[in-house]
Amino acid sequence: QHVLYGHTSTVRCLALHGDIVVSGSRDATVRVWNIRTGGRLHMLSGHTAAVRCVCYNGKYVVSGAYDHTIRVWLPDQERCVHTLEGHTNRVYSLVFDGKHIVSGSLDCMIRVWDVEQGTCVHQLTGHLSLTSGMQLRGNILVSGNADSTVKIWDIESGKCLHTLAGRNKHASAVTWVQVVMNYVVSSGDDGTVKLWDLNTGDFIRNLVYLESASSG
Template sequence: MTHRQSDRDPTYTRWVHNQHPKHITFPAHDRSVVTCLIFTHGRIISASDNHSIHVYDPITGNLIHSLDGHKGGVWSIAATKNTLVSGSTDQTVRVWDLTTGRCTLVFGGHTSTIRCLEIVKPEWIDVENESGTIIREKWPKRPLIVTGSRDHSLRVWSLPRPGDAEYKSTEESEIDPSEVGNPYHRLHLKGHDGAVRALAAQGRTLVSGSYDYTVRVWDIISGTCRWVLEGHTHKVYSVVLDIHRNFACSGSMDGTVRVWDLNTGQNRHTLQGHTSLVGLLGLSPSYLVSAAADATLKVWNPESGELQHTLAVHQGAITCFQHDEDKVLSGSDGALKMWDIREGTQVRDLLTNVTGVWQVVFKGRWCIAASNRDNATVLDVWDFGMEEGDEREDEPPDGIYDDDTDDEDSDQAEGEAMD
C-alpha cells in the first residue's frame, strides 16, 4: 500500500500543525462512567452507567437536553438526524426526539441488558435475481433499528418517522412484542447460545458476535441465518462489516482477529499478535485497526491480512479509539494519543495525567473525548480548524453516524415493503 502526502485529507494538516486548537472542557454526568459518545448534526450526545443521556452544544458546552427515562445504565446509542435510539440494562429500547428531548417510543421484548444497537439506513447493494443476473436494489426499504442483548437474541424494529404514532411498552419485558401490538417490531433473531456483545449491519446483512464464541450472519429482511462462523476459542467482543467487499471481521478474548468471507462463510485470515482480549475493531477503506487489553493497537491490511503497524506506547488496556485514512485517536489509562496511521508513528498527546479516557469521537475538524480527572467526569472538545483566540468561522459542527441526505423522502418513494 503506497500513499502520497498530497492524498491527505486537508484537515489532517490542521490536526498535526495546529498546536493550540480551540479547546473547552466541561463537567458531564457527575462522577459516572461515560458508556457511549457520539457527535451528530452539531450535537454531542453522551450516555452513562447512571441512567442518564445528555445532549450538549459543542461550541459552548451548554447542556441542551437531559434525556430522562431509563431505569438502568445506558450501554448503546445511535442517532440519525433528529432521532436518537438508546438501549439499557433496564431491558428497553427508547426512541427520542432530539428537537424536544422527549421520549416518543419505548420498546420492550428483550429480557436482559441491551448491549449493542445500530440504525440501518437504506443503501444500494448488488443482489442476484432469480435468473442469476446481478442487479442493484436499495435495502432496507426504510431505516431499521437492530438491537443485541445479553438474552442471547437480536431484534429488528422499524425506525419511526417523525409524526409516526407513539408507542410505549406497558411492561419492561414483553416476551413477544408482535403479540401485544407493537407495530414497529419486525423480527426476533434466535440462535446464539450466549450474550450478543457486538453487531454490525449494512443493506440486508447483519453480523453478530457472541459470548458463545461464534459470529452469525443474518439476512436482516427475512430473518434467515446465512452462516454460523466458527473458529474463535473464546468470547467474541467486536465485529465490523463491509458488504461491498463481502467480508466481516471479529475480535475475541482469544487474542485473535478473524476475517470472514461472506460469500462462502470461510475464514479468510486469522490475524495473530495480540496477547489478550481484542475488544475494539475499526474498519476504513484501507485499514483494519484492532485494539486490545494488551495496551496495543494493530493496523492491518484487511484484504491481505498483512500487519502494517503496532502502536505500542499506552500503559494500559485500550478503552476507546477511532480511525480514518489518516489518523488514529486512542484512549487508555491516563492518556489520549493521536497516531499517523500510514507511518505508524505517534503525532501528539491530546490528554495526559487523567484517571481514564472512556470514549473518543472525531469528525472533520472536531474531536470530543470523555474522561475522568480530579474525581469528576468531563468532556473535552477540540476545534482543530482554529487557533486559540481566533474568531469562529461560520462552519457548523458535523457528526459521525450521519450522512448529508434525508432518507425519509427517498424511503417514502421506495414504499413500505419489508419483503
C-alpha cells in the first residue's frame, strides 16, 4: 500500500496500465507512478489548466484539459509529441485505442484524431451539450451526453449510425455508457439504467429505475 504524493491540487483522473498509473490534476500536470514501489517516474508539464482525463496504452499518454487541448506524450522522455487543437471549450472525456484518440468537449463536439500524425480526421456533430462518457470498440464509438441522448458512431466514416432517444430516452444527462457484447448499457441522472441494441439502436428495457432520482 502506498500514498502517492506530488500533485499540488485535486486529482481529477487516473489511468492504470500494468504496474503504472497515470494521474491528471487541477495543478495542470500529468504524473506517472509505479504502483508497486509508490515512486513517481515522470512528470509531464505543458497544459495550462486542469487536466480532466487521461489514457495510457503503454507507449503514449494522452491527456485532455480545460485549456481546450489534448496532448500526446512519450512519458519515458517526458516529451509532448503532439498538441491537438480544435476544441473551443474544456475537454472532458477521452478514449484511445492505440491508433485513434476520441475526445469529447463542452463545445458539444466529438473529435477523432490520428495519434501518429496528430491530425483531426473527423468532427462528430449532433450532440447538444457535454459528452461525459464514451466507449470505443473497433470502429464503433458510443457516446453519452448531457443532452440526455446516447449516440452510436462509425469513426472510420464519421457518420452517426443511431441516436438512442425517443420516448424511452433518459430524462436528464447521461452519465455513463458501456458496450457489452451486442448491447449498450447507459445510466443517467434520472436514476435509470437502460439497455439498448447496439446494432439497431432499439430500446430493450430499463435495468434499474430509481424513484428518488436526481434532477440533473
